Amino acid sequence: DTGVSQDPRHKITKRGQNVTFRCDPISEHNRLYWYRQTLGQGPEFLTYFQNEAQLEKSRLLSDRFSAERPKGSFSTLEIQRTEQGDSAMYLCASSLGWGPGQETQYFGPGTRLLVL
Amino acid sequence: DAKTTQPPSMDCAEGRAANLPCNHSTISGNEYVYWYRQIHSQGPQYIIHGLKNNETNEMASLIITEDRKSSTLILPHATLRDTAVYYCIVRVSSGGYQKVTFGTGTKLQVIP
Numbered sequence: 001d002t003g004v005s006q007d008p009r010h011k012i013t014k015r016g017q018n019v020t021f022r023c024d025p026i027s028e029h030n031r032l033y034w035y036r037q038t039l040g041q042g043p044e045f046l047t048y049f050q051n052e053a054q055l056e057k058s059r060l061l062s063d064r065f066s067a068e069r070p071k072g073s074f075s076t077l078e079i080q081r082t083e084q085g086d087s088a089m090y091l092c093a094s095s096l097g098w099g100p101g102q103e104t105q106y107f108g109p110g111t112r113l114l115v116l
Numbered sequence: 117d118a119k120t121t122q123p124p125s126m127d128c129a130e131g132r133a134a135n136l137p138c139n140h141s142t143i144s145g146n147e148y149v150y151w152y153r154q155i156h157s158q159g160p161q162y163i164i165h166g167l168k169n170n171e172t173n174e175m176a177s178l179i180i181t182e183d184r185k186s187s188t189l190i191l192p193h194a195t196l197r198d199t200a201v202y203y204c205i206v207r208v209s210s211g212g213y214q215k216v217t218f219g220t221g222t223k224l225q226v227i228p
Contacts, residue, residue, distance in 0.1 A: 042203055042218025091159050107159035
């Protein structure tokens with residue numbers, strides 16, 4: 001299976017600790033997206049990359065959050081000084097590019113974060 | 117992106133067709149209708165999308181009204197594995213702005 005993969009699938013951490021999540025998109029997909037999903041809600045957009053360039057960030061992405069995609073392949077999302085309100089599912093998606101048929105986003109299984 | 121309205125929940129008997137409605141009355145001419153579903157604790161799964169014409173693939177059919185203000189996702193023979201939250205989304209295919217806005221979706225329960 002060559003779908004979007006995310007690691008780890010689950011993370012439990014204590015408040016104040018830093019955590020980092022990894023996303024590997026579908027091969028040759030130029031665009032990569034991060035979303036956050038809390039219980040009972042749909043996914044909320046955080047940020048997206050076109051190759052290695054971060055082109056848009058949601059206001060949900062506070063200063064404690066940083067995302068990178070250093071070589072235009074995998075991406076990392078780091079949360080510094082975690083807070084209990086950061087507990088959520090963090091989803092990654094990728095798409096081929098733009099234009100009809102190329103913009104469909106394919107999601108990974110998500111990383112579930114619990115901050116104690 | 118235009119807002120969508122979906123019923124919060126629906127039931128469907130196993131083996132019957134599941135028809136999931138979506139209203140998108142403020143949709144613009146260049147906005148596509150996308151459907152995703154999310155099975156408990158998994159990432160959203162792409163189902164189908166369309167612009168004006170009805171679409172069908174191996175998973176489902178998408179019926180878009182002529183005025184494009186509403187659409188219906190049809191699962192022709194629902195199984196227990198189709199129990200999930202279904203999201204209807206409208207978005208522009210422009211190459212620029214890429215955010216996808218999810219609502220709260222329709223929770224479909226397939227009943228044995």
